[in-house]
Amino acid sequence: MSIQQCLSTLILFVFSSTLWVISRVQEVFSFQTLKMLAQLVGASYDEGKQLTDELKIPPHVAVLLGEEQKEVDLQVLYDFIYYSSSHGMQRLSFYDSDGILKSMMSRIEDGWERYSKQRGFFKNVVFSKSQDGNSHPGRLTVHFWNKNDGRELMVDICKELIRSPLPITTERVSSKLASKGVHEVDFLLAVGGLDGFPAWALRVAEIQELAAWPERLNESSYRSLLRCFSSRDRRLGR
Structure with a gap:
């Protein structure tokens, strides 16, 4: 394998690994945010999730x-x-x-x-x-x-x-x-x-x-x- 091919493989690996890390951080952040919201209002996690659901706002x-x-x-x-x-x-x-x-x-x-x-x-x-x-x-x-x-x-x-x-x-x-x-x-x-x-x-x-x-x-x-x-x-x- 040439040096150029090695570099391409390494860059692809780093890029895909970075995307995976970002997705995991987003999942954890989302969970922690919902958990925090639930704790603030004394609700369960499922109830906390409902707090973030889109609501229709009556004018x-x-x-x-x-x-x-x-x-x-x-x-x-x-x-x-x-x-x-x-x-x-x-x-x-x-x-x-x-x-x-x-x-x-x-x-x-x-x-x-x-x-x-x-x-x-x-x-x-x-x-x-x-x-x-x-x-x-x-x-x-x-x-x-x-x-x-x-x-x-x-x-x-x-x-x-x-x-x-x-x-x-x-x-x-x-x-x-x-x-x-x-x-x-x-x-x-x-x-x-x-x-x-x-x-x-x-x-x-x-x-x-x-x-x-x-x-x-x-x-x-x-x-x-x-x-x-x-x-x-x-x-x-x-």
């Missing part, structure tokens, strides 16, 4: 608080905002029939500022004011709804559309509602009955009932909610 999540839910821990509300923003959602809406949360918006904004600083989270979150239907690309927009955003608002919008010479279409109704801050929901988390909730916003929504307002949310519990949405077979067009 708009709404949380409904029924009349039976007498008290709301604002820290959980901030958890919802934090994890929704972290996962790249566009909108997050909270509904309570009497509008208690909407009346507390200034207090909620101040509390969110303290919460986000404590977590070192500086991604911009927009708290939508009443009748504000603007979009804020790249940022989570938080809405607060009450019973006045349901049937009463729908009646007002229908009156506007009737006065217009243009035909009444699904798209026009949705557009008018969106201009008033009521956007169609992709995933609704319902703590209680749906009575009073803006019905049109549920036109294409997936609904997940919750037995009670959670005590606190973490990455694992939030992703469990997202998995409920991801498991649905959505074939509806807008």
Whole structure:
């Protein structure tokens, strides 16, 4: 065998050995990463693997608080905002029939500022004011709804559309509602009955009932909610 052939054989051996080592390192790293994730959330390895699975992210999540839910821990509300923003959602809406949360918006904004600083989270979150239907690309927009955003608002919008010479279409109704801050929901988390909730916003929504307002949310519990949405077979067009 010539020197040139020996060198070629050696180079081929080194190259193939390097590829093998790289593949083994990737396997070990992947295993260690999943194991570490599982330990962080107190889960098994298989559960840790699920944390890395691709999830469908609903653009708009709404949380409904029924009349039976007498008290709301604002820290959980901030958890919802934090994890929704972290996962790249566009909108997050909270509904309570009497509008208690909407009346507390200034207090909620101040509390969110303290919460986000404590977590070192500086991604911009927009708290939508009443009748504000603007979009804020790249940022989570938080809405607060009450019973006045349901049937009463729908009646007002229908009156506007009737006065217009243009035909009444699904798209026009949705557009008018969106201009008033009521956007169609992709995933609704319902703590209680749906009575009073803006019905049109549920036109294409997936609904997940919750037995009670959670005590606190973490990455694992939030992703469990997202998995409920991801498991649905959505074939509806807008």
